[in-house]
Amino acid sequence: MFENIIAQAAAGQLKADILSNKLAPSMLFFGPTASGKGSAAMELARSLSCEKGDAQWNCPCHSCVRHRSLIHADLAMIGPRSFTAEIAASRAAFLRDPSSSAGRSLFIRSLRKLLARFAPSVWEYEPKSNKLNPLPLLHSLEEELDEFEAMTVDLSSSDTLNDNVHNKNNALENLTDSLVKNAVKLDECISEAVPIAQVRKAAYWARLSPSGKRKTLIIENADRMEEKARNALLKLLEEPPESISIILTALRREAVMPTILSRLRPYRFTARSAVEEKEILRRVFRDPRWTQDAGGTPSGEGASTNTSGLIGTYLESFLPQPSDKLLPLAAFFVAAVARSAVVFQKNRGITEIPETVAALGSYCARIAESAGLERPVDAKETVSSLLSQSSDFEGRSFPRFLALVLDLVSWSLEQCASNPEVIACRETWRLRIREAYAAYSVWNQRPEAALESLFFRLREEAAGAALT
Numbered sequence: 001m002f003e004n005i006i007a008q009a010a011a012g013q014l015k016a017d018i019l020s021n022k023l024a025p026s027m028l029f030f031g032p033t034a035s036g037k038g039s040a041a042m043e044l045a046r047s048l049s050c051e052k053g054d055a056q057w058n059c060p061c062h063s064c065v066r067h068r069s070l071i072h073a074d075l076a077m078i079g080p081r082s083f084t085a086e087i088a089a090s091r092a093a094f095l096r097d098p099s100s101s102a103g104r105s106l107f108i109r110s111l112r113k114l115l116a117r118f119a120p121s122v123w124e125y126e127p128k129s130n131k132l133n134p135l136p137l138l139h140s141l142e143e144e145l146d147e148f149e150a151m152t153v154d155l156s157s158s159d160t161l162n163d164n165v166h167n168k169n170n171a172l173e174n175l176t177d178s179l180v181k182n183a184v185k186l187d188e189c190i191s192e193a194v195p196i197a198q199v200r201k202a203a204y205w206a207r208l209s210p211s212g213k214r215k216t217l218i219i220e221n222a223d224r225m226e227e228k229a230r231n232a233l234l235k236l237l238e239e240p241p242e243s244i245s246i247i248l249t250a251l252r253r254e255a256v257m258p259t260i261l262s263r264l265r266p267y268r269f270t271a272r273s274a275v276e277e278k279e280i281l282r283r284v285f286r287d288p289r290w291t292q293d294a295g296g297t298p299s300g301e302g303a304s305t306n307t308s309g310l311i312g313t314y315l316e317s318f319l320p321q322p323s324d325k326l327l328p329l330a331a332f333f334v335a336a337v338a339r340s341a342v343v344f345q346k347n348r349g350i351t352e353i354p355e356t357v358a359a360l361g362s363y364c365a366r367i368a369e370s371a372g373l374e375r376p377v378d379a380k381e382t383v384s385s386l387l388s389q390s391s392d393f394e395g396r397s398f399p400r401f402l403a404l405v406l407d408l409v410s411w412s413l414e415q416c417a418s419n420p421e422v423i424a425c426r427e428t429w430r431l432r433i434r435e436a437y438a439a440y441s442v443w444n445q446r447p448e449a450a451l452e453s454l455f456f457r458l459r460e461e462a463a464g465a466a467l468t
Contacts, residue, residue: 006279007273007276008036025242031269031271032309035272038220049212074213078122078123085315088180117190118186140182148179193442206246216246278310331363339375344459354421360412373385383452
């Protein structure tokens with residue numbers, strides 16, 4: 001029970017609560033990214049459904065087998081989350097040793113985590129939405145996954161490792177490549193906030209009788225939930241069925257609405273040490289670049305902007321648009337806004353540049369220019385260049401781009417002495433970026449339109465500050 005959750009005291013606490021029959025019906029797992037919250041939630045679901053009761057990781061009971069494969073009818077998972085990096089990293093782990101049953105299972109589980117978001121019990125396609133229709137992708141992904149499972153079912157047997165098996169390598173590489181590409185596209189169909197329709201469907205599913213011992217509903221990133229969805233969830237938490245456990249995850253405990261929080265038992269997941277994270281990478285992904293005894297990134301790896309530790313850094317290296325690539329683009333955008341504000345002011349006879357605008361421009365221009373990004377002329381050229389350099393923000397990278405913009409603003413303004421103008425500038429950028437994120441995630445606005453609107457509003461407010 002919880003053998004696969006490494007270096008987290010919360011796992012021991014959960015195990016003790018289960019064995020003492022003191023587990024709450026509704027829980028909150030909170031802590032930093034890549035701290036094991038989702039894995040612990042899935043392991044809890046398996047443990048509560050185990051037909052033998054001891055829930056060892058290799059338990060052969062029918063319920064545990066289906067939970068390990070993430071195909072149990074009593075498990076439902078919703079919530080905004082990107083699976084692209086984990087799927088790509090799992091594919092790489094499998095291809096390093098196709099005969100390994102662990103690598104095969106890792107890749108299959110990573111894909112099924114994504115597919116679970118589109119299970120009929122919690123999701124249905126809404127043609128009126130502006131999102132890409134995921135149904136063709138779903139069908140393709142499911143068919144390819146079935147083909148992959150059939151193709152690899154015998155590879156783990158040592159007596160089948162012959163020339164015929166080795167001849168499958170090219171076919172496996174092509175098939176897994178297609179699986180990852182379809183998964184990336186399907187990943188983009190997941191809402192950036194938990195919609196009310198999903199909560200309502202999940203609540204209906206929760207009240208149906210379980211097929212086994214107990215149901216589990218997992219809502220990841222529950223702090224990113226629409227207001228109507230929060231109210232619908234609150235109704236479920238007020239009167240939860242006796243046969244279900246409800247697990248919410250969030251980065252911060254205080255980000256969850258107080259009325260919801262009051263109905264949850266919290267379990268805190270902490271950031272692991274570099275040594276502990278390296279051990280997880282060794283056990284899970286078995287990448288030789290990450291198996292040194294000392295902490296830190298592998299030799300040859302540059303510094304990363306990722307704030308979720310070595311695991312986050314490792315997974316980001318598999319993204320189509322890693323943060324290390326997005327950071328210069330974010331700097332390019334901030335510098336372009338600052339430069340445009342200066343031109344806007346000079347055209348109106350204002351020669352004195354505000355300290356905040358100068359700080360933003362000088363700090364970010366150096367980062368952008370060191371990456372070979374030339375100075376843009378106007379908003380349209382800036383946005384066009386960003387879309388081109390980021391492949392239209394492939395792989396759900398636009399929210400990470402906006403977060404990096406906000407980080408750069410904060411770092412730039414650290415050069416200025418704290419005063420009301422600096423505080424106001426930082427708050428303006430924070431509010432406008434929040435609006436851009438809402439336009440993209442809630443109203444399905446394309447990054448191009450969200451960026452143009454953000455550019456003009458920030459430029460006008462920066463220029464307006466010089467007029468006051």
